Amino acid sequence: MRRQETEVQERKASNIDLCIVLRYRKKILTQKVGNHWFYSGLVRLHILHHAVEGPIFGFGIIEELSRHGYRLSPGALYPLLHSMEQMGYLRSTEERSGRWSRRVYRATPLGRETLREAKEKVRELFAELFEKEAEGSASRPQRRSAKA
C-alpha cells in the first residue's frame, strides 16, 4: 500500500517535472533558436550588402554585425561565409600582408543580383511592417483625448 502510494507520488512528480522541462525547453527554444532563426536571413543580407560595397573579411564583419546588435562568433560566421561562397554569392581569396594572411570575400555577380532583388522585398516588407505604426502615430492625439 505504502509502496503503491509512493509510486503514484513519484509518477505525479515526474509528470510535473516533465511539464516544467517542456515549458522551459519551449522558452529556451524560442529565445535562443527562435530569434536566431528569424535573424539569420537578415544577417545573410547584411553580409551580402557589405560584400557588394567592398571586400570583407571575417573579423571585420563580426565587428560590423556587433555594431548592429548581432553577436556572431567566428564559429558561426565562418561556416556562414563558406556556405555563401559555396552557393555562389561570394568569392574568396587568400590575401597576404607580410607574415599574416586572411581570407577576403567579395560579392559575385549572382550575389549582386540577389541583393538587388532582396532589397525590393525588404523595401516592401519594411513598408508593411511600419505602415500601422505610421497610422498609429497619426491617430495618437485622438486616442489621448478619448481617454481623458
Ligand SMILES: [Zn+2]
Ligand atoms: Zn552594416
